[in-house]
Amino acid sequence: MSRDVASIEGLSVAFGRPPTQVLALRSVSLTLRAGQITGIVGESGSGKSTLALALIGLLPQAARVTEGAIRIGNQNIAGLPEARLRAIRGARVSMVFQDPMTALSPSRTIGGHLLDAQHRDRASGRSALRTRAIEVLRKVGVPDPAAQLDRYPHQLSGGMRQRVAIAMALLGRPELLIADEITTALDVTLEAQILHLLRELRSEIDGAILFISHNLGAIAEICDQVAVFYAGELVEEGPVRDIFHSPLHPYTRALRDCDPARIEGAARHLPSIPGETPVVRAPPTGCIFAPRCSLATELCRTKVPVWAAIAEGRGVRCHLAVSKT
Amino acid sequence: MIGYVVQRILLSLLISAVAMVALFAMVRMIPGDPVTLMLGARATPEAIARLNAQMGLDQPVITQIGLWFSRIFSGDLGVDIWSQRPVVDVVLEALPPTLALTLAGIGWAAALGIPLGCYSALRPGTFTDQALSVVSVGAISIPPFVLAIYCLLFFSVRLGWFPVLGAGEDGDLADQIWHLVLPAFAVGLGWVGYLARLVRGSMIEAMGENHVRTARAMGLPPHRIVVTYALRLAIVPTVTMLGISIGGLLSSAVLVENVFSRPGLGTLIADAAQGRNYPVVQGGVLAAVLLFAIAMPISDLVIAWLDPRVRKSL
Known part of the structure; x- marks a missing residue:
């Protein structure tokens, strides 16, 4: 098994204070390994983005880590002061965000962004930084990179801007690269290109990639390991084949069955999971998915299921799945 | 372009x-x-x-x-009824002190208002923020000529830090600047409040922008994030406001000139109007109108420099 780059241990994050607080993440444990792409899948509000922000030390002020650890290498960054977190951001952990149209400053050139991304290497001189920026732009598939440096973001297409954002993330030579819904705003062709690029980067960067998406097709295509989130909990984790071919949690199965790409022949309606993701304000008293689960029993509604580790990197949080195995 | x-x-x-x-x-x-x-x-x-x-x-x-x-x-504004000199010469003589006073007033307003606005925007809702907004509204409410009189009484007469009257010796730049500090402060202080409120509002908005989050994710130091990524665009509404308000700034300058007995457009027009010296009144007002008319294109050019997207749509 390869080196652990980052790990989340029993992490709980809450926004605000009771009684209006939101328990955005509850007892989540996850390990990210070098050379692997870990996919995180879940509906809106499942805690995917909170997890990403926690890993890069960018949780908003209203958020509190109520328990657990966020380890980057051997360092626990949970609760570190801003100045110490800043040393992590863009150096050990980099992040690419969802919307390439707004993620770059309209008043700064591409070159300016790429120089800023190397602000810690300023000592090596402007021309060296410039050369490296061109090199990384070429690596992420930006045509005629030298000419792009003097252009402004609004002069580039969405796909190009996202490549620039990826280049910026790579320039800090991170151990962990977080890609938060980076293909959601792009069309299908561009999405395929960006996915292809990420897969190439996996072998090139000496670190881990965390790929957050609600597109199961994209997850299946590039991830090695998949973690399924629901309402702030990690409900199932496993290698990508297992998650798609032998899912254990009813939610994972339901998600897979709702993927439009799986529908064969003409269908009148898109399948969907009845009900909505709950906003969790108090610790649940049963399985959080029970109200939407077609298989839920009395046990599911009254007892909180614990995380059951089935194998290395394979686990599930479900009474029924555990009793079956 | x-x-x-x-x-x-x-x-x-x-x-x-x-x-x-x-x-x-x-x-x-x-x-x-x-x-x-x-x-x-x-x-x-x-x-x-x-x-x-x-x-x-x-x-x-x-x-x-x-x-x-x-x-x-053809550059002929008539003749000054009193001195029989061409009005153009009289006006051009009075223009530089007024221009200097107005620009120095903007300088004071920007030097105090922009940092205060940023400071408040970075800690919205705190006691400091609320205290600063009370002070801002207070500063807006003081008429510049009243402030000018109090500045004169306190800093010049009582403490003797600054000269009481006039614009300084001709050709002595340091002396002229020294004479400019206090009147410019009186012109600018009211605008400090406006600028602080305006910058605060647009900075709070800017700090929530996605590109500022990107800058934070790079681990850039806070001052770089604020100046390069947030303020540069947040300042745009302020520049627009200053461009439009140049008329108001000029009229503050005119009043303050009177209090400090500085030569300038204000003193010129006021004296000429009292003496029914119409050609000079016309020439002086015309100069003010032209200043106002060029202030707007200048502020537009500054905005185009700040925000490249504006350049594109030109």
């Missing part, structure tokens, strides 16, 4: 022309006949007719406007 500049300059010229027609009409509406005023009540009808013809007052109004415009465009 060049087309844009030309377009803005043409617009300014149009504004100036309209203002000039209004100015012409206003001077005409003031009761009293300039010729009788100049020659006195006992002038002979021949002398009156001669002077009327000489000044073009016997022509139809449209012709007079045309004549006036053509004279202005």
Whole structure:
């Protein structure tokens, strides 16, 4: 098994204070390994983005880590002061965000962004930084990179801007690269290109990639390991084949069955999971998915299921799945 | 870009022309006949007719406007009734001190207002933020001439830190700057409040922008994030506001000039108006109108420099 780059241990994050607080993440444990792409899948509000922000030390002020650890290498960054977190951001952990149209400053050139991304290497001189920026732009598939440096973001297409954002993330030579819904705003062709690029980067960067998406097709295509989130909990984790071919949690199965790409022949309606993701304000008293689960029993509604580790990197949080195995 | 500049300059010229027609009409509406005023009540009808013809007052109004415009465009604003010097010279003499005072006032307003606005925006809702907003509204509410009098009393008369009157020795730049500090502060302080409120609002918005989050994710130091990523765009509404408010700034400057007995457009126009020295009044107001008209294209150019997307749409 390869080196652990980052790990989340029993992490709980809450926004605000009771009684209006939101328990955005509850007892989540996850390990990210070098050379692997870990996919995180879940509906809106499942805690995917909170997890990403926690890993890069960018949780908003209203958020509190109520328990657990966020380890980057051997360092626990949970609760570190801003100045110490800043040393992590863009150096050990980099992040690419969802919307390439707004993620770059309209008043700064591409070159300016790429120089800023190397602000810690300023000592090596402007021309060296410039050369490296061109090199990384070429690596992420930006045509005629030298000419792009003097252009402004609004002069580039969405796909190009996202490549620039990826280049910026790579320039800090991170151990962990977080890609938060980076293909959601792009069309299908561009999405395929960006996915292809990420897969190439996996072998090139000496670190881990965390790929957050609600597109199961994209997850299946590039991830090695998949973690399924629901309402702030990690409900199932496993290698990508297992998650798609032998899912254990009813939610994972339901998600897979709702993927439009799986529908064969003409269908009148898109399948969907009845009900909505709950906003969790108090610790649940049963399985959080029970109200939407077609298989839920009395046990599911009254007892909180614990995380059951089935194998290395394979686990599930479900009474029924555990009793079956 | 060049087309844009030309377009803005043409617009300014149009504004100036309209203002000039209004100015012409206003001077005409003031009761009293300039010729009788100049020659006195006992002038002979021949002398009156001669002077009327000489000044073009016997022509139809449209012709007079045309004549006036053509004279202005050839740089002739008439003659100062008292000193018999060309009005152009008199106005050009008074312009630099007023311009310096107005710009220094903007300087004070920006130097205090922008940092205060940023400071508040970075900690919205805190005690400091609320205290600063009370102070801002207070600063907006003090009329500049009142402030000028108190500044004069306290800093110049009581403490003796700054000179009391005048604009300083000719050719002695340091002395002139020293004479400028206090009046400029009086002009600028009211605008500190406006600027702080405006910058605070747009900075709070800017700090929530996605590109600021990107900058934070790079681990850039806070001052770089604030200045390079947030403030550069957050300052745009403030620049627009300053461009539009140049009229208000000029009128503050005019009042403050009087308190500090500084030479300048304000003193010039006030004295000329009291003495019915119409050519000088017209020339002075025209200079103010032109200043106002060029302030807007300048602020537009600054905005285009700050936000490249504006350049694209030009």
